[in-house]
Amino acid sequence: MKKMIKISTLTVTASLLAVAAQADKWSDQFPHIKNTGDIAGECSYESMSKKDYSGQKLTINTHAVPVIGEPTALHAEQFSKLTGAEVNVIHTPAGDLYSKAMVPFQAGQAPYDIVFGFSNFIRDWKQYLQPVPAKYVNMRQMQDVTQSHIDVNSWNGEMIQFPIDGDRHYLKYRKDVIDNPEYQAKYKAETGNELRIPRTWKEYGEMATFFNGWDWDNDGELEYGSAEVMKKDDLMFAAFFSRSVAYAKNPRVPGGYFFDLESMEPLINGPGFVEALTDWVEATKYVPPGGINFGLGDEINSFGGGQTLFSFSWDDAFVAAMQDDSPIKNKVGAAPLPGSDRVWNRTSGSWENEYNQAPYIVWGWTAAVAKASKKQDVAFDYLCFFANDANHQADIAIGRFGVNPFKKSDFDADIYVERQGWDPEIAQQYADTLMEMEEGSTNRVFPLRVPGVFQFNSAIATGTSKALAGQLSPQEALDEVAAEWKKIVKRIGADTVREAYAVGVALEDNL
């Protein structure tokens, strides 16, 4: 795998050198790509400049500025200058992206040529979307995309959404604290344990508790154990799944993580999930004041601003922490999500006392072309241009853009050292962590992608938030979620949900 990545990187570098003259030309006009210049490819600046879409108008529905919304608008402006197309960008809050596209889809209208959203919308949206044409699927730019993200954007092997972003949850920690010999000795003396990158969620909790509520970085402010997305309906269900994969995703038990694929019985109230929720309730004691109401933005600001020892979620908090204006630049580390010392086996109905770890490949931002669009060629060219190598390299360096690595060539540490001034050790650790999650594990969990996915996610957010607020015990809360899930399955139809869920299970079971 590493060899392949080196080859990809060399290819990109060679391409970069080969077009050096043109790179200067394009980066002069478009300062966004000043670090790399144009990079040759099917959808490079040079290639797009040869197209003439004058008189054609493209309408895009995307997320609010800055996350994804800002790069959408920026690349729309660039695309417009290069091709002559008129591009109208509409910004929509995250919570409304699904419905804003779905309402006209269902009404048979086509107000948007391109819709941005989360890749787990795919099952509900796919019948309204135009599959990505073969010429894009087979182009060199797409060959660089990791298999996980090809899978995330495809349905039964057909690419429906265009890969523009890569996401996974991983652990972020304060390297200057965990690697500090003085703190290591103090921690050992007071707890009898080693201070190290936490291997399990129990270790995570112990360390977070130890470093909670005192000024361990001597900045005159109190610091806390962990910043997590705990606010109801604000992506919190993803945080819960990150905490539960280690306890509930058993590599020896195929056939479903969220449901038993055969019976379509929810597994969400099983002992593995309950254990994870119990840990999470405990975590409310070591988050900053009000941490139970932290959304993703709060989590990014809290960890990125140096307020906590740990955090786990998407790349954004890590990238924000490593930006030049961050007070903790080059003081943070990345590692896979913690695991657990035992994992639940639902077949035998017992715990297996062995170490388990499972990467959670959370959905990422994605975009797709509406089937009813009359300008599909222009639309696909725009998306291809959005994700071309030069734009992508520039975008992933800007934390607020929300564009994260999803190409094999992204996992080369040198990129981050040379272009973003990261410490080489941290860059290597970051690249290795991401690559290991993408390609190194066979125990991955993919997001739930079934009809009515929002109903399932909403139920889990409500249930877990009741447990976090102390309204219900973890078992009661998850029993309530399981009961709700059963009702949703009944309403939609077990066979319909099963058929869709099987696609994700096949990925998880490495079939």
Add this chain to the structure above:
Amino acid sequence: MNFKHKYLFLLPGLLVLLGILIFPIGFTVRLSLSSWDSFFPGLDFIGLENYTRLFTDDPRFWESFQRLSFLSVTTVFLQYTIGFALAHIVWKEILFQRFFRVLFLIPMMTTPVIMTVIWKTVFHESLGPVNDFFSLFGVTPLWLSSEALSKVTVIIVEVWQWTPFMFLLLLAGLLSLPKEPFLAASIDGAGPIRKFVYVTFPLMAPISIGAIIIRLIEASKIMDTVYVLTSGGPGTSSETSSFYIFIKGLREFQFGYSAALSLTYLIIMIISLTIIAKMLVKLMIRS
């Protein structure tokens, strides 16, 4: 004489009424009898299934309704009390009277969502200025993440935002009061408290009832404050009916079911507000 042509003149108004009032209500009724969601788009017919589900299998809606009742009654009571007090102050000839009249209206003129975002920053438990102040005394109240305090925070923001509306209506009422009863009361030797209790308050009753009912209708739709401040949390402790309907309709895309929720909510509101209005009339005017 044949006045049939009058219908021609009524037609535009009727068409507008049909388009913006009758049709949406009729469509919502029809929608509530369907299972329209993200997977089954369309107006199929499932009878009263959504209503059965609501009345037999959805305690969360009724809990959110109880919460809404508490929040709207509390906020409107506070808005009325504070609004009346402020209106009473600037009704008199005081220094900078015009300045204060404008000042008291400013919260209402701001955009609710933007102001709520600002309030959220102000009440942020670890980064906000309110807790900076409280931390001087060694406490950090959980304004947004405690079950009880999150409701208090919603009430504070709502009262801040909408007291000016109450103030405006009540000030207009005070300015329109006749002078004679006050002169008569003065001649009879009534002091300021007696004048307020026996003259001002009774004379203001009709306007007060109108203002309270208008605000109750508005407060019962409370959604943006909850959405921005707490998302209904922690848990479901600040979830109101309209926010719950929003979740079912536009988050979970259960259009049919959310239409049933909306209609049920509408009927309950019409009945309860009618009862409240009658009670207020009895309480404030007849007594």
